[in-house]
Amino acid sequence: MLTRRNFMFSVAAMAGTGSALACPAPASVGNAHSVLMLNAACGDPDTPNVFEPAILRIKPGDSVTFVPTDAGHNSASKRGMIPNGADAWNGAMDTNLTVEFPIPGIYGHICLPHYEWGMVGLIVVGNDLSNLHSVKKVRHPGSARKVFRSLLKELEA
Ligand SMILES: [Cu+2]
Structure with a gap:
């Protein structure tokens, strides 16, 4: 589903800061947030296939658009x-999903093609960590094991 709003996210992500080496930046506009899907961490080509940000904190009722800034995720x-009681999701490849x-x-989420290579992320809604035990x-x-462990450690810090 490519809505106009999602398209704007993609444009904002590519616009960066105007520098030739600008990193694509995820946007948060009001209750709408974005998580970018990238072939490499910005400024760190040795860390391939990442969600940016890897941890996103939002309020209940907010929405998140997963943006295929790079292909293959x-x-x-x-x-x-x-x-x-929460709904699961499974986005199509190379497609905006809100x-x-x-x-x-x-909420733990993964990129299906790069799961075992550690392309995983967390979304924390309402600063509520009450399902931490079952998530762990x-x-x-x-590599997903190591990356999830380090992200969850960050949540507890
Ligand atoms: Cu991926």
């Missing part, structure tokens, strides 16, 4: 890593 919620988050808690129990392959 998607975002899908990870089973066991969303609050009870998800609303009415229910507080921690989910097992992951490859």
Whole structure:
């Protein structure tokens, strides 16, 4: 679903700061946020395939648009890593997806093609960490294990 608003996110992301080396920047406008899907962390080509930001904190009822700034990615919620009663999502490859988050808690999400290489992220709604224990129990392959562990450590810090 490519709405005009999502298109604006993409444009804002590419516009950066105007410098030739500008990093694509995720935008937050009011209750609408974006998470970029990138082939490499900005300024760090040795860290390929990332969500930017890896941790996003929002308020209940806010929305997040996953933006395919680079090709070859998607975002899908990870089973066991969303609050009870929350809706799962599974975005198509290379497509903007907007998800609303009415229910507080921690949401873990992954890029299906790059999951085991550690392309994973967290969205925290309403600063509510009450499902942290169940989120931590989910097992992951490859680098996803290490990346989720370090992101969750950041939440607890
Ligand atoms: Cu990916």
